[in-house]
Amino acid sequence: MNKINNDVWVFIEQRDGTPADVSFELLSKGRKIADNLKSELKAVILGDKVQVLATQTFQFGVNEAIVYDHKDLAHYMTLPYSRLLSKLVSDEKPRVMLYGATVIGRDLAPRVASFTKSGLTADCTDLQVSDVNYLRKDYKNLLLQIRPAFGGNIIATIISPDVQTQMATVREGVMRMEKLDKPIEGRIRNIEYVADPIDSLVKLIEQHRKENKVNLKAAPIIVAGGYGMKTKENFALIQELANVIGGEVAGSRAAVDAGFIPSERQVGQTGVTVRPKLYIACGISGAIQHRAGMQEANKIIAINSDPDAPIFGVAHYGIVGDVMEIIPRFINEFKLKLR
Amino acid sequence: MSFNSIVMVKQVPDTANISGQVMKEDGTVNRAKLPAIFNHEDRAALELALQIKDKFGGKVTVITMGPPRASDILRECLYMGADEAYLISDRKFAGADTLATSYVLSEAIKYIGNYDFVFAGRQAIDGDTAQVGPQTAEKLVIPQITYVEEIVKVQKDKVTLKRKIDGGFEVLESTLPCLVTVLKDALFPRPFKARRVMAYKNAKTLLELEKMTEGNSLLYIDQLKDEYLHKGWYIHTLTMDDLKLDESRCGVHGSPTKVHKVESVVLTGGNHVMVPPTKEGISNLIDHLMEDHILG
Numbered sequence: 139m140n141k142i143n144n145d146v147w148v149f150i151e152q153r154d155g156t157p158a159d160v161s162f163e164l165l166s167k168g169r170k171i172a173d174n175l176k177s178e179l180k181a182v183i184l185g186d187k188v189q190v191l192a193t194q195t196f197q198f199g200v201n202e203a204i205v206y207d208h209k210d211l212a213h214y215m216t217l218p219y220s221r222l223l224s225k226l227v228s229d230e231k232p233r234v235m236l237y238g239a240t241v242i243g244r245d246l247a248p249r250v251a252s253f254t255k256s257g258l259t260a261d262c263t264d265l266q267v268s269d270v271n272y273l274r275k276d277y278k279n280l281l282l283q284i285r286p287a288f289g290g291n292i293i294a295t296i297i298s299p300d301v302q303t304q305m306a307t308v309r310e311g312v313m314r315m316e317k318l319d320k321p322i323e324g325r326i327r328n329i330e331y332v333a334d335p336i337d338s339l340v341k342l343i344e345q346h347r348k349e350n351k352v353n354l355k356a357a358p359i360i361v362a363g364g365y366g367m368k369t370k371e372n373f374a375l376i377q378e379l380a381n382v383i384g385g386e387v388a389g390s391r392a393a394v395d396a397g398f399i400p401s402e403r404q405v406g407q408t409g410v411t412v413r414p415k416l417y418i419a420c421g422i423s424g425a426i427q428h429r430a431g432m433q434e435a436n437k438i439i440a441i442n443s444d445p446d447a448p449i450f451g452v453a454h455y456g457i458v459g460d461v462m463e464i465i466p467r468f469i470n471e472f473k474l475k476l477r
Numbered sequence: 478m479s480f481n482s483i484v485m486v487k488q489v490p491d492t493a494n495i496s497g498q499v500m501k502e503d504g505t506v507n508r509a510k511l512p513a514i515f516n517h518e519d520r521a522a523l524e525l526a527l528q529i530k531d532k533f534g535g536k537v538t539v540i541t542m543g544p545p546r547a548s549d550i551l552r553e554c555l556y557m558g559a560d561e562a563y564l565i566s567d568r569k570f571a572g573a574d575t576l577a578t579s580y581v582l583s584e585a586i587k588y589i590g591n592y593d594f595v596f597a598g599r600q601a602i603d604g605d606t607a608q609v610g611p612q613t614a615e616k617l618v619i620p621q622i623t624y625v626e627e628i629v630k631v632q633k634d635k636v637t638l639k640r641k642i643d644g645g646f647e648v649l650e651s652t653l654p655c656l657v658t659v660l661k662d663a664l665f666p667r668p669f670k671a672r673r674v675m676a677y678k679n680a681k682t683l684l685e686l687e688k689m690t691e692g693n694s695l696l697y698i699d700q701l702k703d704e705y706l707h708k709g710w711y712i713h714t715l716t717m718d719d720l721k722l723d724e725s726r727c728g729v730h731g732s733p734t735k736v737h738k739v740e741s742v743v744l745t746g747g748n749h750v751m752v753p754p755t756k757e758g759i760s761n762l763i764d765h766l767m768e769d770h771i772l773g
Contacts, residue, residue, distance in 0.1 A: 153643075216611075216621055241643050244607050245623045252579060252612035257733035260606035270737060282737065288492050288603060295738040340620045340651045343637065347645035359772075383772060416771050437771055439762070440749070450749055455762060459754030471760045475767065 144177035144279075147204075147232040149223070150195065151214070151242050152185045153347065159355070160238030162198055163313040167265060168236055169199035174267040175233060175279055180204055182226065184219055186212035189326065196324040197317045203324060208331035213345065214242045216249065218337035224253035226329075231302045234281055236265075239307035247307050257298025258305040259283035263312045263411075263430075272299050281306070286407070286430055311355045311411040352386070352402050358415045359385030362405055362432070365392035366421020366442060366461060373398040375465045376420060382469050388412070390428045406431035421461045424449025441465070478633055479534035480653075482526035483586055485597040485613070486519040486539050486554060488547040492602050515550040518598025520557075522659040524666040526596045527558045529631060536560045538589055542570060542581050545684045551712050555677035556669035563589065563713040564682045570717070570728045575604075577731035579612035584720050586617060594636075595656040599624055607658070614656035621656045622649055626663040681705060683714035 146168045151158040165181065172179040178201040183192055185207065192203035206222055227235065227250060235250075237243035239261045251258035264284040270277045281304040283296040298304040354360060361383070363376040373393070380387045389399035391406055405412055407427040417435035422428060424440070424447055432438070433452040440453035441464050450456045457464055490511035526537045539554040540563040541547050551562040565585045573581070586595060595617070600607035607623070614621035622638050629648060630637040637650045641660060681689075683698075686705065690696040705711040717727055725731060752758045766772040 216623075220615070241624055241641065245611060245621070248575065248606075248608035248611035249615045249621065251608070252576060252615035255576065255733065258575070258608060259734055260604070260608055272735060272737060283734075287605070287739075288490070291492060291741070293740045294736055295740075296734050297737045298733045299735060301733040340622070340649055340655075343648040343650055345642070345645070345647040347642065349644060416766065437766070437769075439752075453749040455752050456749045457752045457754050457758070457762075464754050464759070467754075467756060467759050468763070471756065471763055472772070475760075475763060476773070 143231065144175040144233040145180055145230075146172040146175065146177060146234040147180045147182055147227075147236070148200075149235070149237045149243065149246065150181050150183045150191065151238055151240060152183070152188065152191060153214075154212075155185060155187060155191065157191055157194065158238055158240060158310075159315065160240060160243075160308065160310040160313075162195075163311070163315045164236045164238065164308055165195060165198035165200060166316040167308070167313040168234070169318075171234055171265065171267055171281070172199075172201075177233065178202060180232070182223065183207075184211045184214075184222065186210075192326045193324075196321040198315075199318050199322050200324045201322060203326045205326055205328050206331045207328060210333060210337070211331060213342055214246075215337070215340060215342065216245055217340055218334070220246055220249040220253070221334060221336060222331070223250045227254045227256070227303055233302065233304065235303055235305045237305070237307045239309045243307045247305060251305050254303060255301065256303040256305045257296075257301050258307070259285060259296040259298075260307050261285050262306045262308045265306065265308065265313075270297055270299065272297065275299070280304070286426075291426060309411055311413070354386055354388055354403065354405065354410045354412050357386035357412070359383055359418075360388050360405070360412055360414045360416070360432075360435075361385045361418045361420065362388040362390065362422060363393050363398065363420045364390040364422030364428075365396060366423070367393065367398060368421075370398050372462060375462070379418070379420075379465050379469055382472055385414075385416070385418075390422045390425070392425075393422075419449050419453070420465060422449050423447045424452065480529050480593040480631065481535045481591055482529060482537050482594040482596055483589060483592045484519070484523045484526045484537065484539045484554070484559070485582055485595065485609070486523065486541045486550055487516045487598075487601045488513050488541065488543050488550045489516045489601050489603045490514075513546070513549070515553055516598055516601045518600060518659060518661040520598070520666040521661050521664045522596040522598050522657075523554055523557060523559065524664045525625075525628060525657070525659055526594065527667065528664075529594065529628070530558070533631065535593070538563065538592075540565060540582065540585055540589070542566070542573075542578060542585070545682065548682045548685065548712055551682075552677055552680050553669070555680055556674045557667055558670065558673065561713065562680070563715060564684075565715050565720070566682075566684070567717040567727070569724060572729035572732060573727065574732035574734045575606055575608035575612055576733060577727055577729075579609050579616055580726045580731060581717075581720070581722065582609065583613045583616035584722055585715060586613070588715070588720055593653045595619070595654070597656070597658050599658045599660050610656060610658040617654075617656065619654050619656055620651045621658070622651055623658040625657050625659050628657075677710065679708075680710045680712050682712040685712075
């Protein structure tokens with residue numbers, strides 16, 4: 139009989155052998171959850187030549203890396219990955235299983251959750267462990283899965299009280315990646331990959347990926363423009379301000395849709411979540427979808443001509459006025475002080 | 478060579494366009510007041526199915542699980558060109574999460590049968606989970622191709638598709654049948670055809686026909702249903718019992734995830750320092766940020 143356990147698992151996503159940041163972010167969170175549950179943190183890795191990657195996970199507190207290392211698993215493919223993971227989860231019954239809310243994670247997790255009849259919550263922005271009283275029943279140490287819903291208009295806390303495995307996909311960039319001062323002496327458990335006819339029902343013909351050169355998540359200062367910038371020419375001011383103060387340029391969904399800025403620089407629910415030291419929002423009204431991606435910035439300056447714009451609700455400093463006048467003023471004043 | 482498609486569609490509250498009228502005084506959204514619309518990505522999924530039908534022939538069937546009024550979007554599907562529509566509706570489906578929903582939908586798809594493709598939008602805008610597609614594919618034991626932007630080629634027993642991945646795209650070849658989830662921007666759904674609107678505005682579900690017979694002793698439901706079937710105006714209506722479903726896997730009972738707490742996001746309020754838009758105001762702000770080592 140399989141023993142029921144409290145282990146916390148994280149699916150480690152790799153592309154051409156490079157781990158996704160979100161996977162390590164989840165290990166850092168997973169370590170805390172495992173400590174809470176007094177259990178082990180395990181990383182599940184599928185890929186080709188991934189032994190080094192397995193040892194990397196120990197820096198984030200992994201007790202055991204479960205590894206399928208085979209050339210046929212080099213690229214993520216739904217059927218073999220979900221088949222192997224479904225079997226593993228069915229056999230070993232972890233208490234918590236986390237995936238990044240990436241295209242891969244959102245393709246894989248539901249298939250595994252369906253097979254194992256686990257609870258699955260999508261796109262979480264926070265995870266906590268707590269005792270819960272639900273419908274007059276007490277549950278110990280449940281995973282609270284917190285996510286925006288209804289287009290971001292509500293924040294829901296989801297629980298999966300009556301199943302063994304509580305699964306969640308978690309948005310990129312919302313958990314902090316924290317290396318341990320001293321890595322754990324973890325172990326690697328290699329499992330042999332045995333192909334199944336199902337694995338080859340879908341074949342990869344070609345793949346094109348441009349590694350994102352823009353790394354908004356790591357930028358300490360971000361200057362973002364919205365639809366209020368009105369034209370692409372005006373948007374150049376955003377770039378100028380960013381250059382002067384040493385920041386990265388970003389935009390709201392509306393600015394991306396209007397063609398002011400490429401989509402890889404979009405901040406918000408469908409873009410990147412950022413938490414820079416300073417975020418300057420220029421001509422951004424502050425729809426909830428945008429605010430979801432930036433409201434945790436250390437300091438937020440909002441510049442908008444509409445004093446009632448919702449962006450002021452999350453700002454630390456508000457400047458009401460015409461962005462086309464205020465940004466040049468900001469640039470001038472800053473340059474004067476640098477002298 | 479023709480291909481039959483089943484398209485899963487959903488009626489959703491319009492969460493993307495929050496106007497003042499649906500805001501409560503405390504700055505939260507009054508969800509009950511949001512208008513119900515056809516989920517955009519599902520409409521794109523239907524468009525893809527119709528394009529395959531246009532090119533190769535075959536039949537397009539649409540299904541939705543939802544309350545009786547979800548028949549509105551099924552009629553819209555018929556206006557666009559769908560051949561047949563199914564409303565899967567039962568009070569016992571209420572409170573279903575994605576696992577319970579995918580159980581009901583997969584059983585309905587098995588009941589309809591004879592399909593080469595199952596299509597759905599990538600996700601619905603009320604939950605944004607993108608889970609029902611893959612979970613339905615798993616239960617049907619068929620491949621799933623999610624985030625699809627384009628169908629490149631259809632052959633006798635396989636399909637080549639282009640899908641979005643993080644940072645780019647990939648091209649996959651899948652055996653049939655398979656389940657495909659479609660991105661909204663991939664396709665521009667065709668407008669309604671006037672001729673079809675004239676015909677199918679009369680299309681009705683069993684529940685709607687039953688309403689017509691209420692208080693009219695001259696109308697018999699079975700006769701009425703036969704008449705509508707004959708005219709092609711009948712929207713098939715299936716309940717839990719029709720599908721012989723396991724009640725413990727439907728609705729609230731079949732849903733492992735539960736909503737423990739909901740907090741409304743408040744759009745007003747916030748404490749911020751107002752900075753005058755003047756030279757002095759901005760100069761002071763920069764000084765302040767420099768002192769805090771945030772700038773400079």
